[in-house]
Amino acid sequence: MRHFFLALLLASGLAHAHKPSDSYLALTAQDQELRGQWDIALRDLEYAIGLDADGDGAITWGELRKKQPEIAAYAFARFTLRDCTITPGALLVDEHTDGAYAVLQFSARCGEALPRRLELEYSLFADLDPTHRGLLRAQLGEQTITGVLGPDQPRLSLDAAGRTRLEQFLDYAREGVWHIWIGFDHVLFLLSLLLPAVLSAPRFAPAFWEVFRVVTAFTVAHSITLALAALSVVSLPSRLVESAIAASVVLAALNNLFPVVQRGRWLVAFTFGLIHGFGFASVLTELGLPKESLLLALVGFNLGVEGGQLCIVGAFLPLAYLLRHTWMYRRVIFLGGSALIALIAALWMVERVFDLRLGLI
């Protein structure tokens, strides 16, 4: 009948204490070498293989040391690195919050060089205590990766060498493309300048070169400020930058409705492009810039932005050129589109200047 009382007692709040079983697994890769340290609780080892030789309820250093080969054999049968050979090293002792731990040092050889990916497999105490977890911390070059290993997740795969430089470059280029595609303010600015470019063009070539000048000017300008801001040479408050970007879109669109600047649109593209570059820079900063490959990230991101931009221009130009004489293009797309862009950008500007949320994109 006792459990009934235990039941109510437990319900009244007696819960858990001490600490569930954890091991701490540290891996460090440095110069083609992999070193590790694995802290396993003495209580867990006692339960698994028995350490208390004299049965007095106390584990001494002598008892632990005598079991060293068995501990290493038991533990390293339950933790593997694919394609690597683990060599156990010294046995030390450490204290964690819930008691004494055996510290198993080890090194690992994985052929001539470190593999690109480290495949970990972990099953320590999985049969004895399904609540056991291995808390992993891997220091691989510049990056630190942490993870939890256990019956729910017995395998982990880590990027050993980090990303290659090409992969990093492509990562940033992809971010650049993505940003220009979802960065409606940049796209609308560019469109506002491109819409009139085809209007009075008798042939394709002049239209193409007008677009080319505008896009190149915009690109050169935002590349300059993107680099300056990313390298922390110049920095501007983001609210000012974002508001100015919105203003540039408003002005560019209004210029189509009430023409002020008709020649030298490339100059407008250049001037405002400088402001847009600061906007790109804030995205790049949010992505986190790797110190050791700053230039790589910068160039990759910028080329991504240009690539994304070219796709948009490439889709726009032929269509606009073909439609340029139609009523549809001249009235609906050119005038109506410009008015709509001016309206949207004006709302953005209000939001950004006064730090409001009007619920628009």
Place this chain on the structure above:
Amino acid sequence: MALVLGGWWALGALAAPYTPRDESTVLERLPLRRSDPVAAELRQLRGAPLARRYFELAMAQGDPRYVGYAEAALRNAENDPPAEVLFVRGLLRQYRHDFNGALADLADAVKRDPDHVGARAWRAAIFMVRAEYAAAREECRALAPLASDLLAAGCRATVDGATGKAHAAYDQLKAELEARPDAAPEIRLWTLTRLAEFAERFGDPMRAERHFREAIALGLRDDFLLAAYADFLLERGRPQEVGALLKKWGQSDNLLLRVALAAKSQNLPEAPRHAQALGERFAAAGLRGERLHLAEEARYLLELKGDPKAALAAAAENWKSQREPRDARVLLEAALAAGERKAAAPALRWLDESGFEDARLRRLAAQLK
């Protein structure tokens, strides 16, 4: 894939690894010697009985490793498990705060064995944790013909004591206990703890303290009793007695919280060390993705770390699954400290609906209204 970036490693080892100087240096003391009769008993058991025994040990000693052993013992449960396996699996599920899963397992156990007193009792207990008093009362009613008078009275009194009838519950349970001088010490301890709580609830601290002391004098280890008495002493500005009471049993998180609170209110030099150790334990549980004692964590954040916003978040999260008086109290206190009265609403509603009497909770509620 649970990969997170972060600097948790600092939590791990307390110092650098070392080589002990002497072969005879004792590194660790085990909770059970090999010659201990409990160890011998565990060696004999298999399956559900072994899991159940481990679970009882986990409860008595507050050691979650035993819960892991219990889960391992149950792992090979067959497809159509018998009542006892369902029962123990239900206990383990409620431990993980999977209350719905636990209630289902326990209901299945009752289906297979309608006389399973334990399964009924645990269902009542889980309903109490969720503040579903009508359902708890229903389980007590079903339990009455199966169990002794003292058991049945205990079940009823627990519900009454939480729903505004603490005085009546106290009188009835006390009479039942006096009628059973032969009751086992564990049962006496549980009953005396309840009597102390009821007395505290209806405002008779002298009587409450007498029952706490009677229960402790039984000499059984019981974390819940110790924590409840420690809270009683802290409440009454007697922190120095808490240190003395808990000196022997400092291991569990629940008790460490009380030791740290007592040290802080006396400005003892070890106070920061206790608070830090407690913080590390909560952080370590967080690393595993477990937050099983949110009420304690909320109290730690509020009273030791001085972070009412985080405390309120923990207390509110806790209230989603656990709705006992202590859960309500920490939610009210955290909401008050964080200046977010709205967050206290669910606990205030519970207080109104249950009719729970405790004067301190009522005062807190008045401050929040």
